[in-house]
Amino acid sequence: MQRADLDLAVIGNGSFGALIDKRARIVWSCLPAFDGDPAFCALLSPRDHDGGDFAVELEDFADSEQHYFTNTAILRTVLRDTQGGAIEVIDFAPRWKRHGRLYRPPSVIRRIRPLSGSPRIRIRARPLADWGARTPESTWGSNHLRWLLPGFTLRLTTDVPVRFIREGTAFALTQPVDLVLGVDETLQRSLAGYAQDAFQRTAEYWREWVRYLSVPLEWQDAVIRSAITLKLCQYEDSGAIIAAMTTSIPEAPGSARNWDYRYCWLRDAAFVVRALNRLGATRTMEGFLHYIFNLATSDGSLQPLYGIGMEEKLDESEVPSLAGYRGMGPVRRGNLAWVQKQHDVYGSVVLASTQLFFDQRLEAPGDADTFARLEPLGERAYALHDVPDAGLWEFRGRTSVHTYTSAMCWAACDRLAKIASRVQLPERALLWRQRADAIHQRVIERGWNARLGHFTDAWDGQHLDASLLLLADIGFIDALDPRYVATVEAIGRELRHGNALYRYIAPDDFGAPETSFTICTFWYIDALAAIGRVAEARDLFESVLARRNHVGLLSEDLAFDDGEQWGNFPQTYSHVGLITAAMRLSRPWQDAS
Structure with a gap:
């Protein structure tokens, strides 16, 4: 049972x-x-x-x-x-x-x-x-x-x-x-x-x-519950957005993959901002950017995560007074990922900021001064696009030039080019376009494996991971490009198990993953719809919705055998994925009857 x-x-x-x-x-x-x-x-x-x-x-x-x-x-x-x-x-x-x-x-x-x-x-x-x-x-x-x-x-x-x-x-x-x-x-x-x-x-x-959310025609209850949950995860004193409210709920039974998620990962927060922006809830974006600009360093460098009060050091330790979820310790306080290099964060922040310059509803839209505050992030992205990092999965024992990281560095430069045009700075627009094009060419050359016939997790790599599903979402490649379609199909063959996805299957510092990473399943659903397999995507989406708990909430992971929830809770990543997939899959409002 x-x-x-x-x-x-x-x-x-x-x-x-x-x-x-x-x-x-x-x-x-x-x-x-x-x-x-x-x-x-x-x-x-x-x-x-x-x-x-x-x-x-x-x-x-x-x-x-x-x-x-x-x-x-x-x-x-x-x-x-x-x-x-x-x-x-x-x-x-x-x-x-x-x-x-x-x-x-x-x-x-x-x-x-x-x-x-x-x-x-x-x-x-x-x-x-x-x-x-x-x-x-x-x-x-x-x-x-x-x-x-x-x-x-x-x-x-x-x-x-x-x-x-x-x-x-x-x-x-x-x-x-x-x-x-x-x-x-x-x-x-x-x-x-x-x-x-x-x-x-x-x-x-x-x-x-809720009244002012731009919800889809279908699955409104699920989308609204997810939106409220995301809103509850923003610490409004600073604008920080936590990844989850808990620490140390294991990603799989007895796995020791027990982490403290009560902090602001810039990547996760950027996903939250983009999801709520799609629903028209833009104040979360404004609060998060206030947080980001308060973190700004002279050279634009950013850690992967910070405390909700903008703390930089989040030293990790084990708590002996708590036995853990179901007794499955250790319980950890703090998160050592703050010392890692995760270069995709620069693209994440610029992507989350872009709507600020184009949305005419905002009381204080982005201008040339705001753009100038983002440019150091682009400088870092350009400088680091081919430098090994821990990647978005935060590997603790190895680094690589991850394809997703490089693509996000491209996204930073690409969006800065568009923003520069918007604020009428043609010379800066040309510079950022040239940089974006240079990164794009290198990622195509090194991230695509012609022998395997799909993109790989790292430059000159051999493996897949689910982050490659995002290449079309960020605009790096067209969803109908045969290379992207082939990558989605390869991920379906290798990472899908039943109605859920592994984030990757190659062993990491803690062995082989045992549970599905819920947002990866939603990324796959979104990708299936983008390449035209809409009916299959809708069926898979319904199967994940059925795994929510009794009040419509999701943790980080789902067991493959019985669909039990594992990982920290409620997980912003998972609810972001639900919103994004629902917006993609829903029938248009004109079909309402």
Whole structure:
């Protein structure tokens, strides 16, 4: 029987996020921001302390159902007992416009009410500190509890008797109750009034945001859920976009491919920006570019990833106090990939920036000064297009001149040529066009293997990897070019297994990959459609959609045998792929009937 550990829902507001299981238990949340100490860390199995969760427990539990309120990030869980009793738990993080700014405190609001019968519940709030290593010092008052976490005091305000929560006492739920967990501030109004007002305002915010998305005719629910999920992964204080909210959920069972994804990979973030741009949600792009320009160095050099507060050093270490997901350690904090050379990031950033210069809806479109800030990135791309790097798969034990990396360096120069023309700088446009053409010629010469009849993962290489599917998407080669078609077909033969794709099959530092990399399957779907195999692409797309969890979310990887989700969660890459493929495959709006 398939396990459902990643049958989790996500709530958040651009400051932090929280993961909630089917029983309305918060099992993961880093506070007060994505990269903080996980006060709620039950997902990664604390070794020596009970807790790490915030639970609403129904006595004689029988079953549950869970869904989001339509077009929002507000979660509703219904718990039923064996005696006909039922309760409703509504969870959300406040987010709405106030005084010209967004109100988005690191706070969870939980609203609980009886639905039927005579339900009895327990509320357990059991945060841990120092990555699950200790129970934090706590205090309490007449209607609140406080926990002294590292650098942050967490406060729970409630109309439930405080002693019931402190001691885990069961009580009959005869009327609605509210809980507000967040910053250590006294609530200046009635708890129920604040919770109700926050619910209405937060629902209005999300529905207004969704209303202006340019969604496809088909698969709207899936696209909207993915778009909201991507939005929840942007840290709006800086504009950074995290790869996922978790760390150390293994890519495959017992594989030790356990990485900390709570940081901003420039490549991943650029994919997010491009996906949301396609839906018309351009503010994410503006925030991300603000982040990028704050990272700018004099020579234009960029690391592959940074912290959400623009931290450069993300030293990697193992956390002994957490046993790991299902006990499959190690749990890692930090990510050593920050020291790697991944030259495709320059193309990623320029691609993500290009719409800024062409979209007339923007309040502050790109101009010559903005272009000048991008040019150093192009200089780096041109200088490094034939220099070995770790590649987008972040190999730790080898480097190559990766074909995808070189093509992304071409993309940086190509887009800078187009942008220069747009801002009426013809001399710069000519320079960047010449550089783009030079890179293009070299990639064709060295990245194409005539004997094998397809592009290869590295210059003068012998192997395939799924990143080659993106060559048409970035405009490096036409989708109907026989060389691209042949590469797509070769990838289908060698990397496809059932209804999913490996990212590559050659062994790496940790052995041979064991699970499918979900975004690669979406890239393949997109490529199939581009070369004319639309019916096959649609069938494959539907099969991946069926692998989403009960609330429409995806992690990084899927098992080939049973489709179980693995890897960090929710994974921005996967939801980017879903949006892109849906936009490609959907019937046009004029076909609506």
